[in-house]
Amino acid sequence: MLRVTGVTGIDEHRKGCKQTNLQPRFLSKHYQYVLAFIFAVENINNNPHLLPNMSLGFDLYNALPSEAKTLENCLIWLSGIGKAIPNYSCERKGKSAAVITGITWSLPAQMGTLLELYKFPQLTYGPFEPLLHENNHFPSVYHMAPTDASLPIGMVLLLLHFHWTWVGLVASEDMKGTRIVSELRGEMDRNGVCVAFMEMIAVTNRYDYPMHLNYILRIQDSSASVVIIYGDTDSFLGLIFDRWNRVVTWKVWITTSQWNFPSSEKMTMFDTFHGTLSFSHHHREIPGFKHFLQTANPSKYPEDFYLGKLWFIHFGCKVSESDCDKLEDCIPNASLESLPLHEFDTTMSEWSYYVYNAVYALAQSLHEILLLSVDSQSIGIGNNLKFQPWQLHSILKNVHFNNSAGEQIFLHDKRISESTYDILNYVSFPHGIGLQVKVGQFVPQAPRGHGFSINEEVIEWAISFRETPHSVCSNSCNPGFWKTALEGKAVCCFVCTPCSGNEISNETDMDHCFKCPDTHYPNTERDHCIQKVVTFLAYGDPLGTALACTALCFSLFTAAVLGIFLQHRDTPIVKANNRTLSYILLISLLLCFLCSLLFIGRPNMATCILRQLAFGVVFTVAISTVLAKTLTVILAFNATTPGRRMRQWLASGAPKSVIPTCSLIQMTLCGLWLGTSPPFVDRDTHSEPGSIIIECNKGSVTAFYCVLGFLGALALASFTLAFLARNLPDAFNEAKLLTFSMLVFCSVWVTFLPVYHSSKGKVMVAVEVFSILASSAGLLGCIFAPKCYIILLRPERNTLMGIRDKTRSAGR
Structure with a gap:
């Protein structure tokens, strides 16, 4: 018989019949590991294809929370005589092959220190612990559980899914707790999740009740609604929560499968851990295990003291007076399945699954040794397999098989092998009914963004939460x-x-x-x-329509005045003021009114260039014509003085040369403007918040102001000369009219500059158009309105006799 030793923690050693009359602390979830162990051994022994002609036996030892007791049990097992004698091994019929340990990482570490001396294989079904593999301190220890390296990532993904950014951390203050907290905090920092508080529960000070109370109060009073617990209910961390006599229903607990939820006999919806979310490595149900638990009873396994204790406690059994190991008067058809969840759970736990796999891994390794021994004909007398436990290592490191649930099991490279996590929601009900419902999944190997899924609709939250809980330090900032x-x-x-x-x-x-x-x-x-809406000074806009109509009206008025002057060209009032210059001025004013239309409508490259050229040149012709008229008046009056050369200048038409000269200068400036930086179509996206204004960019601002400055200089010169000649006597002297017209013109353009610069968008264009119309209208009205009045309404004054009378009146 080959023997496998199982080490677990259930309760204290049996101490006689009187012990059975009490109800000791009994960790039923650990007892399930024992039954999983027995179930696996029986399956192997009943399998004719695995270890044929041999049977697998086992020893069970209790693992108490004491290093001394753990090492003592280990020595008792090594000695084989029920007494701890170092370096002594009693010859037994069966041969011990390996040891299976659990459930905390400290147990294989404690035993490994001793077992490593003998190279005994040790398979641990507890959580994966990298510290056992660091620096190759425990080469004989094999993990059955996958690594938890991705557990912090999965937990943070859960936090991010529910937008929980204000989270508490509670862990045991040991190497494993410190490591997982460090990894968890690093992952939280990378994803913008903050630690509201962190409690590292000391593994010492077991009976320091004031310290325990401080832990409880800090956890309970924290503003964080979500708390991550890393540890197991058998540790001092679990002890603190076990003494928590308060019901807290305003916290969401996130933990792992190490935490034993149904630890209280008073299970209700007001249970503190109702609604907890836990991460558990995905595993399948082993076929036949539930039936095995249903049929397990003291009569089937009379040597199982713990099974008898369960029956005695829960099924009304009595101890036989003749034999304290025998129970009588039990409830008929009693079964472990009928026990409440907090007493015994018949669903195979994650750790029971690893116990089952550990037994099969050893059986597979022993089978390999058996096959090798058959080949080398090294089987001893009585078909006893001769080997040393250390010979199992080379086979265990490469063992690979499919268990009865159809999953692949292998022990090599466990440090990089990760399985899928099931996310479970714990729901408790009265009368010991509790369920762990699968609500999500986390697959570490999946592509980023595709490995996490959760169904919020099936989650049962703590009773205080009517909707998905919130756990934030500050309320979310809305868009905007x-x-x-x-x-x-x-x-x-x-x-x-x-x-x-x-x-x-x-x-x-x-x-x-x-x-x-x-x-x-x-x-x-x-x-x-x-x-933004594309906009410009369009003809369809009210402002554009008004300006366009005004420009056309003034154009018609100008054309009408020109027609009147042409029709009455031989009358004294038309002749007296140089009718050629009057015609030029009227035509230029007509063009001034019409050029304003180039500023209205959607700008394009042609209109952008033409509007500025037309504006500059046409206004230059108009102002230079006014200057020529002023010079003509001055020369006409001064030419009457004997001995002056003014008459020659007047006769030679010198004043008229001002028009082409000034126009040529302005055209040169415009040419330089077009040659260096001409106007172009631009988009103004800033002047009006909701609009993109299509406009003509001036190009060279300096050139624009040179053109405008030249016009200003001409206007100022014309105004100055007209002002000096305003008092010259004559019936039809234009000096006063020219003075007033230039005063209006200069006033308009002086006002234009500040208004233009304070305007934006299409209003700026409208200001420029208005200034063109107003200044042109001022020239038209001030110079030609009085003359049209005489021509049309006072024709008697438009004669030579009328001129003489007017001259006499002016002379007196």
């Missing part, structure tokens, strides 16, 4: 706001600041706002950008 960190606080604690300027935020809890494109502008809530 951004998070502003608070000095000295965690990054999860912030205030919400509205986006400013042309910026928006279109998601919750954005770290900063971002600007809208130039073609868009933010809406009132500043949570999305709106397409």
Whole structure:
């Protein structure tokens, strides 16, 4: 017989019949590991294809929370005589092959220190612990559980899914707890999750009740609604929660399968851990295990003291007076399946699954040794397999098989092998009824963003939560706001600041706002950008229509005045003021009115260039014509003085040469403007928040102001000369009219400059058009309106006799 030793923790050693009359602390979940162990051994012994003609036996030893007791049991097992004698081994019929240990990582570490001296294989079904493999301190220890390297990632993904950014951490203050907390905090920091508090529960000070109370109060009073617990209920961490006599229904607990939820006999919906979410390595149900538990009873296994204790406690049994190992008067058809969840759970746990696999891994390894021994004909007398336990290592490291559930089992490379996590929701009900419902899954090997899934609809939260709980330091910032960190606080604690300027935020809890494109502008809530409307001074706009109609009306008036002057060209009033210059001035004013139409409508490259050239040249002709008229008046009066050469200048037409000269200068400036930096079509996206204004960019601002400055100089010269000649006597002297017209003209353009620069968009264009119309209208009205009045309404004054009478009146 080959023997496998199982080490677990259930309760104290049996101490006679009187012990049975008491109800000791009995960890039923650990007893399931024992039954899984027995179930696996029986299956192997009943399998004719595995270890044929041999049977697998076992020894069971209790693992108490004491290093001394653990090592003592280990020595008793090695000695084989029920007494701890170092380096002594009693010859037995069966031969011990290996040891299976659990459930905490400290147990294989404690035993490994001793067993490593003998190279005994040790298979541990507890959580994977990298510390056992560091520096190759325990080469004989094999883990059945996959690594938990991705557990912090899965937990943080769960937090991010529910937007929990303010979380408490509770862990045992040992190497494993410190390591997992360090990894968890690193993952939380990388994903913007903050630690509201962190409690590292000391593994010492077991009876320090004031310290335990402080732990409880800090956890209970924390503002965090979500608390991550890493540890198991058999540790001092579990002891603290076991003494928590308060019901806390305003916390969401996140933990692992090491935490034993049904630990209280008073299970209700007001249980502290009702609604807990836990991570458990995915495993399948072993066929036949539930039936095995249903049929297990003291009569089937009379040597099982713990099974008899369960029957005695829960099924009304009595101890036989003649034999304290025999039970009488038990409830008929009693079964472990009828026990409440907090007493015994018939669903195979994760750790029982690993116990089952550990037994099969050893059986497979022993089978390999058996096959090798048959080949080398090294089987001893009585078909006893001769081997040393250390010979199992080479086979265990490469063992690979499919268990009865159809899953592949292998022990090599466990440090990089990770299985799928099931996310379970613990729900407790009265009368010991409790369920762990699968609500999600985390697959570490899946591509990023595809490995985590959860069904919120089936989750049962703690009774205080009517909806999905919130756990944040600061309420989320809605779209339109951004998070502003608070000095000295965690990054999860912030205030919400509205986006400013042309910026928006279109998601919750954005770290900063971002600007809208130039073609868009933010809406009132500043949570999305709106397409700007393309606009310009169009003919369809009320303002554009009014200006265009005004320009056309004045053009018609100018044409009408020109027609009147042409019709009455031989009358004294038309002749007296140089009718050629009058015609030129009227034509130029007509063009001035018409050129304003180039400023209205959608700009293009042609209109942008033409509007500025037309404006500059046509106005230059108009103002230079006024200057020529002024010079003509001055020369006409001064030419009457004997001995002066004024008459020659007047006769030679010198005043008229001002027009081409000034026009040539202005055309040269315009040519330089077009040659260096001509006007072009531009888009103004900033002047009006909701509009993109299509406009003509001046190109060279210097050239624009040179053209405008030259016009101003001409206007100032004309105004000055006209002002000096305003008192010259004559019936039809234009000096006063020219003075007043230039005063109006200069006033309009002086006012234009500040208004133009303070305007934006199409209003700026409208101001320029208005200034063109107003100044042109001023010249037309001030110079030609009085003359048209005489021509049309006072024709008697438009004669030579009328001129003489007017001259006499002016002379007196």
